[in-house]
Amino acid sequence: MMIATAGQLPYILVAIMASICIYAALFKSNLFKKMLAIFLLTDAVNLLFIIQGYRLGNSIPPIIPPGMDPSDFASIAVDPLAHYFVVTAVVIGLAEVATLTALIIYTYKHYGTIETKKIKELRG
């Protein structure tokens, strides 16, 4: 049986956050809450990326200061790849929110509600 160490606690935070978000996205009946849950799930994953790319100690941002030796820089800066993934996912998340918001507003226009229980023209 493996025991989680202190350095792994952020993972557990991510796991719980992701589970709550997936639950909410699947079972909440309010469309807006569903959307927020999905967006928060993206954030949970972003958090996972960031904590995996973080360097303990005197870490610096991944921008090489003028005159620094690249090998020194590589040994103290944080992971740029994780940041890259997060930056990309944030932009994509914005597009998701724009799309879903537009759809939710239109649903509200048509049905006068955003509760999935009350929107049942289609049988599924």
Added chain:
Amino acid sequence: MNPLLVQAPILAMLLTLLGSFLCVLLGMFAGRRSVELLSGVLTAATILLSSLALINVYLLDGPYVYFMGGWPPPVGIPYVIDRFSAPLSLVVSVIFFATMVYSVRYLEKDRDVKWYYSLRFLMQTGMYGLLFTGDMFHIFVMLELMGLSAILLVPFRKEVKASVEAGIKYGIYDILAITIYYLSTAMIFGMFGSMTIAEISAKLGGYVSPFSGGIFADPSALPVIVALIVWSFAIGAAIVPQHFWLPDAHSMAPSSISAILSGLLVQVNIAVLARILFDGFAAGSLPGSAVGLQLLVILGIASSVVGAAFMLVQSDIKRLIAYSTITNLGLITIGLGVGTPLGVSAAYLHIINHAFVKASLFMIAGVFIHATGSREIGALRGISKALPGTSLLYTLGTLAAIGFPPLSMFWSKLLLLLSVLSAGGVYPYLVLPMVVSIVFESIAQIRLLAIIYSGEKRAVNCRPSLPVILSIGIMISIIVVTGLMPNLLFEFGRLAAEDLLNVSGYVDLVLKSLNYTAP
């Protein structure tokens, strides 16, 4: 190597990219005819470029890797143009072209077609990207691109209440699926320190990359990651029990879009899943990731039987065809889950055949709905006497869908049965649910056909115009011709399965084909 042949698939992607915003520009200044002209020219060009790529991969240079930005993996994003992805990309191009020709007249009464064509182009780009890419994170981006454009195209006729409902339903579940996939990419990043599909399987086999090192976490977590990936793609590909959005979305979208959604989008999802499972996680040989294949078989059985059973009680023609998609996806996933070369090639052929059949059925359903002004199956009574040519095409399409020999889908269904029987273990017993689903599906389809062929001649609102018939005719003739020459089709299936299942070959191709010295 001829640079045109090497660049052809990428050029096709970039052309569709250009098309996506040039459409909007033209739509604002030059009117819809020019938008349609531009879309027509560009989609025709993509057919040409995809066939060039196919010729190159099959006859000239063989499979190759395109290094985006010139960076070898895992530094950059590799695009793998091999015998698994190249034929599928041609199928994508052909169906997009046919639906393009179809939509010119089909959408005559709709406003704002510039958004329609623009989103179509982006969906096409997303499909090419998904088929070719060899990078887990790029798959996430491309899934978003394809998914969001599809989500927006479902409620394209936004005045229709139900289509917006279908759109939001599809939107929520598809984006949730993609986000779950995003979670699994983060876990893969933590475990392997790299996003390249080929490096995952290589590292599982003990490879230490000069760029990204070895494995950083205990591989006992692998089944969880695989299950997450399968789950996310199962939502995206509407495999039971996450199928409920598909009949709504596919029936409420404009028929030209239903054809793409049902014929291509879900199949592309399955193809990507196959790529990840077989080449990424070496599911054929690694016990830790074989759980993915077992999941696929179980879900596939449920899908095929449930989808077929629901087909029997539908009263809406497009919902019936949509449930048939769920059934056939179940059969495809069974074939993949069996995991033998025969099973994978059968599933691959079923993907291709089903794409053409389902796209043409939806296109004809669109003609019927326009002609009768109703989506109810009962309203189709007597339509065969009013529209004999279209009904004949529909008959051929339906016969292909129920696996009538010698039309194309018969061969893939035969191979699927064969693969299940030859797999050993408990797999031969799967024949029973498969046959049940095939029989159910044929009953439902034949019932629909019977209604089309019965009753008095009825009046119709409009007759299909020549381009519409022509685009459907292209698809149906492909079905008939490939059915009569299954040799060619089988060859594609065999080689695709060979490329997909040859994990070490794939790894060598991706990681070693560029000549460089690591820093």
Added chain:
Amino acid sequence: MSGWRGSLLGVLFVASMSSILVYAFLGYPELGFVRPLGEFYLFNTYNFENQDWWSASPNAVTGLLWDYRGYDTLYETMVFYVGIVAVAMFFEGHAKLTKTGGMTVIVRATARMVFVFILTSAFAITIFSIKTPGGGFQGGSIMAIAYIAIIVALSKGFLPEMNIDLEKAHIAKIIGLALIAGLTIVPVVYSLASGSVAYALQNQPKAWAPFGYPTYLGLTSLSGGLIIPIQLGEMVHVGMGFTIMFLLLTMKERED
């Protein structure tokens, strides 16, 4: 699903799901180290000794964004474009902006000044993104704020006075996109024309792919090859996109 049943289901779902995930994470390493691939990017992104592998950008994230994994970012931009299309498709066809006028000279002058100031900072953040934090998306967001600030402060009626309307915003957005796509296609066209090896979105020349954009503007000022122009394109695209979204979402519906 109401009452205690719903809560019980929720607790069960969350508990089982999170325990599965925690089980997976138990095998993961403790936090606090950078994986070799990250170190590779850090080491090579602005390394003069090894120009085969560099991206000519001291900011490693920017180097990743438009060089190492530029093809991702290209389509990420297109995903954002889909988001704009979503809003435009659903809310277009509303009333066009009409000039209401009537502002005093002082207000107009101040607005222009603030507007120009914010735009300048947007440009700065974009252009210097290869050396400092920032980038096209961030610059574009700030650029959108310039317009949104005007809408919030002075009402939409003021926008025509600044020569802004939806159509122009669309055109500017498409020009930005065209710049990005053009820079992506140039190496491909070069490869087709010359018969040599070059890959889409290639930035710097490499031993196995000799095509490259110039590293320096003029003699010394670093351009990062295609990074700065492509960032400018993205800035215009994103800024205009946000403006379009905001304009459309805040407009009243036309009565028809």
Added chain:
Amino acid sequence: MNLFYLVLIPLLSIPIIYFTGARLNGKVGYAAAIAPLAGAAQTALLYPSLLAGEKVVSEIGWINYLGLDINFNLSIDGISLIYALSISSVSAAVCLYSVKYMDHRISELGLEGQERMRAFSRFYAVYLVFYLGMIGAVISTNVIQFYIFYELILISTWLLIHMFGYGEKERIALVYFIWTHISGMLVLIGFVYHYMESGSISIESFQGLSVASYLLVAGFCVKMAAFGLHTWLPLAHGEAPTPISALLSPVTIGIGAYGILRMALPAVADLSIWIALWALVTIVYGGLVALTEDDMKRLLAYSSISHMGYMLLGIASITYVGSVGVVYHYLTHAFLKAVLFMTAGVLMMQLHGVRRVSMMGGLAAKTPVAAFFLASGFLGLAGFPPFSGFNSKLIILTGAFLGAGDPTYLAIVAGAAFSSILTIAYGAEAIRKSMFGPARDDLKMEKAEVTMLIPIAAMLILSLVFFFLPWLVWVPLGG
């Protein structure tokens, strides 16, 4: 002689008939008859080489994949020859017969003008698909080919019943489709299973006993409408347009017997006594229901079930003589049942759709020719000389007695032999009710069309020919 003409001529005729048929009005039937006539001629011309003991084969490659070598070879040996001969000759006769009949039927359906023309071209095009399916199935050399043709039969007959049938034609057509499709799937699974075990798809390779054989027996017994699996047959054959009943009832369902003879004999041998018992039940059940049935076409359909029981009995005997009897009886039954159905159709036309035997009466005086045909058909089926039914039933029963090992089996065969009396009974009853007795005044009677009677006479003559020249059957079969 190239066997591809057997397939090619109908294949080419289909689009020609479909697209030009509308111009020729009802006369298109004569054009459509060319294909089965040519087929009959070619099979007849094959007789000399078959009598010399040769096997005619034509070869062409088609598919080669994963060791799955699917040729499009066609071959004719003794069994195929008899089957092909009866299929093509009955099809030709029925095609000529249906020119007038369909004219009448399409008027009944209320189709006018352009619709009427199109209905003709549709009927004959689908009819040729039907013919193509049957002739192709019996000359196939591998199971894929066989299955393709087998499914062609299904789809074309479904369409014919659906479009031109009587009564609740749409529902009945669907029921027919479902049953027959299940049969097709059982057969297909059997084929696939056989390929898994033996690695061969050639029809000749079906020699050993395996799960595949049982599946095939089950599938083909659905097609043959053995007792318990027969519920679809009276509906479909009763309500199909009469020319199609005349083909379906004897010719099509007999292909099930062909399938068992060729591919599933080991399983039959394994279950010999049970299948014989099943056959006996089928014979008795079909006969008894036919005895009580009042509807002419249903009566004939139940009679077909009963006769399929005889063929099943012959198969169950696993003797050479029994097999000869089965093929012989197929031929006989095809001719005679076609005579009966076509005569029933003539009567239906003459009597404006009256089908109930009890409503007829004293027809012998009014239409002696039809009465003669009906009587000869029933007599022939019951096994009276000089009709070939005598020979075939005799051979089947001889084979069955030869194959019967233990007393129980012997009792079953004796029961089957005794049950022949049922055929006589329902035949006599039908003739008595319809032809003799007091004439009913409320029946209006049209004159019979001579063009419809000629094909019936031809079928009857063929039946006579095969009574007098039995060696035409047994020499090709290797006797």
